[in-house]
Amino acid sequence: MQDLKKQNYTSPRLLADIGGTNARFALETGPHRFEAVAVLACNDYATLDLAISAYLQSDAVQGICLQPVQHAAIAIANPVNGDQISMTNHHWAFSIQTLRDALHLQTLLVVNDFTALAMALPYLENHQRIQIGGGQAQPERVIGLIGPGTGLGVSGIVPAGKQWIPLSSEGGHASFSPADAAEVDLLKVIWREFPHVSAERLISGMGLEIIYRALGELHADGADASLSAADISRRALDGSCARCRQTVAHFCGMLGTAAGNLAITLGATGGVYIGGGIVPRLGDFFLQSAFRQRFEAKGRFANYLAAIPTFLITAEYPAFLGVSAILAEKLSLADNAAH
Incomplete structure (x- = not known):
């Protein structure tokens, strides 16, 4: 891996992790030293530009930024191909070049959020993850990544000498694969609404709501179809709703199947x-x-x-680690080219 300690931080670097629901920001003032961390609701801002400007004008940021931010990196829940970005699970759309000019940046790097999260994996410490089940990681082998939120992110990293190469994947949109008769019955109900049912359609926040509604239709029990994903999770955890517990149980099983598929696909x-x-x-x-x-x-x-370990990431803002590493590599290459 690159030596981050050799990086020159003449001014703070702006880092962002943009999801379909929340936008997380931080200033990196030294290698993996994140300050002025803030979480803004995406729906509170008409554009990403306005959200970034609000963050940069906050008192916490102003107290740190003695010099203007020159370099920034954004991890975003969306495919990144070319200059134009249009989010899949939110209405924000922008031009990378136009945003860079509007913010007066020398560097603006935009990458997929799970590409960034994948690059964070080598930097996670033991207390920032929990192993689930058995298995032991083989050194210098491919690592897979999957994670449900507003959507379903999928990525991984491939070892290449002393570096890791992140995968830019949209694997969450691969077709959902039922693993038992109960899931086949659910899929038959859900197909009535969605001709193509992706893994993301069910293994995500919206997926919890869809599974809950489909179970209610299958069992004709008058379940409250208006429950949100947060309500379903809360009632499942506090034991107040058997249908919610069944919903979350299906969700966890489906995630296990998808994670196993990813492990086999990537090796x-x-x-x-x-x-x-x-x-x-x-x-x-x-x-x-x-x-x-x-x-x-x-x-x-x-x-x-059974020999492959699975880990739950428990770090609070892990994507910052990855997007920081990607930005540091880009700046290092640019610096080497200049000399």
Whole structure:
């Protein structure tokens, strides 16, 4: 890996992790030293430009920025191909070049949020992750990443000498694969509304709501179809709603199957990590769920999967680690080219 300590931080670097619901910002004042961390609701701002400007004008930022920010990196929940960005699960759209000019930046790097999160994995410390089940990571092997939030992020990193190469993936939009008769019944109901049911359609915040409604329709029990994902999770965890517990149980099992598929597809014998905003909030419910059993349930390849460890990321702002590393590499290459 690159030596971040050799980087020159003449002014703070702006880092952002933009999801479909929240925009997280920080100033990096030294290698992996994040200050003035703030979380802004995306719906409170008409554009990303306005959200960034509000952050940069905050008292916390003004107290740190003795010099203008020159370099910035944004991790965003969206494919990044070319200059034009249009978010999948939010209405923000922008030109990278226009945004860079508006913010008077020398450098503006925009990458997929799970590409950034994947690059954070080598920097996570033991207390920033929890292992679920058995297995042991093989050194210098591919590592997989999957995480449900507003959508379903999928990525991974591939070792290349002393560096890691992140994958730019939209694997969350691969077709959902039912693993048992109960999920087939759910899928038949959901197909009535969505001709293509992706993994993201069910393994996400909106997925919790869709699964809950489909279960209510299957059992004709008069379930409250207006419940939000947050309500469903809360009622499942406090034990006040059996249908909510069943919903979250299905969600955890589906995630296990998707994570196992990812492990086999990538050959991720370096481990598979679970990110996103939903799973860390499930606590013991997730740890005791069918996630790991479903991860390993791959027939003749059950032993192969059993040897691969799965980890839940518990770090509060892990994407900052990854987007910082990507920006540092870009600036290092630019500096080497200049000399």
